[in-house]
Amino acid sequence: MTTPVLxxxxxxxxxxxxxxxLVGERLTAVTGIPVELVDIVTEGDVNRAPLVTMGGAGVFVSAVRDALLRGEVDFVVHSLKDLPTTPEPGIDLVAVPGREDPRDALIARDNLTLGELPVGSKVATGSPRRQVQLEALGFGIEVIGxxxxxxxxIEAVTSGAADAVVLANAGLRRLGETDRITEVIDPLQMLPAPGQGALAVECRAITATSTDQERFIAKALAELDDAESRACVIAERAVLSRAEAGCSAPLGALAEVVEGDAGLELSLAAVLADADGHLIRHSVQGxxxxARTLGEELADLLLERIDGNLPTTMSTKGA
Known part of the structure; x- marks a missing residue:
């Protein structure tokens, strides 16, 4: 099959x-076919209301997916953390390329770290997940939206509107803005959003009526998939889904493939805020x-901690 451009x-x-x-260049390396970017405006791009008031999940992806289903584009790329956890009919998540650093990063005035910011400093974020974890650190900072x-x-810091801002390290790295980072935040202080740092590549689902071109694209895109990155985000998103939280809910999760007693294992940690803003942390390994079962198990344990008012931090070794 040949096509002039994807x-x-x-x-x-x-x-x-x-x-x-980045994804387009990798696909061209696989297929030899040039990739053309098609800009799509989403609700999240034009509406500056807090994400939680807009429904959270889907505000950055719905319009892009609609264009895919209408046949206006051949495939799409999202920040994986923006995807709703429920599958979209007619669309397949065909690849999760190798993941960038999932941690959060701080950009602060005077090259300060979180612990060095004076009491009362204004730290900006639009994320309830980041807000509750920042406040739980007990540094006496003021979190602003x-x-x-x-x-x-970043301009909020350079203009003096905020003393610091928290952003995804992955995005700063991809944009070449790492020189502005004053601290990459340890996951022990702040767990990232499920799927943060990963990309989601979607195409139309392959069915009996799919065209040769659609089959060709799906097969080529599948070559970009990274098995370890996919396993990690499957586990993290399973926590999110099982806990019935949207992408703007105060939940963080991070999975890593580590060397275990019997070879490679998945280590998964998560944090969930209860109704009073108290953080419940838990981890599992298996x-x-x-991956999916571990995520669901961890979500159940978090919810049990909240419902039973049990200790806020513990770890479990899975089978």
Whole structure:
């Protein structure tokens, strides 16, 4: 099958286009076919209301997926943390490329770290997950809301509107903004959003009526999939789904493939805020092939901690 160009649907932000370009270049290396970026405006791009008031999950992906289903583009790329946890009919998550650093990062005035910020310092974030974890550190900082692209958020610090801002390290690395980072935040202090740092590559689901081109694209995109990255995000998103939390809910999760007693294992940690803002942390470890089950098990344990008012931190070794 030959086609002159493959159309990649993406949000129009600088970060989204940068991420999509990276995937497009990898696909061209596999197929020899050039990739054309097609900008798509989403609700999250034009509505500056807090994400939680907009429904959270889907505000950055619905319009992009609609363009895919209408046949206006051949495949799409998202930040995986923006995807709703429920499958979208007619669309397959065909690849999760190798993941960038999933941790959060701080950009602060005077090159300060979180622990060095004076009491009363204003730290900006649009994420309830980051807010509750920042407040739980007990540093006496004031968390303020912010929306906008990476440049807009960094400007809040340079203009003096905020003393610091917390952003995804992965996005800063992809944009070449690492020189602005004053601290990469340890997951022991702040767990990232499920799927943070990973990309999601979607195409139309293959059915009996799919065209040769659709089959060709799906097969080529599958070559970009990284098995370890996919296992980690499956586990993290299973925690999110089982806990019935949207992408703006105060829940963080991070999975890593580590060397265990019997070979490679999946280590999964998560944090969930209860109704009073208290943080419940838990972790499990088990077989990589059981990623989804481990995530669901961890969510159940978190919810049990909250419902039973049990100790807020513990760890379990899975089978």
């Amino acid at each position: 159309r990649l649907g993406t949000r129009r932000s600088k970060l989204a286009r940068t991420q999509s370009k 912010i929306r906008g692209n990476v440049g807009t958020r 077989r990589v092939v059981d």
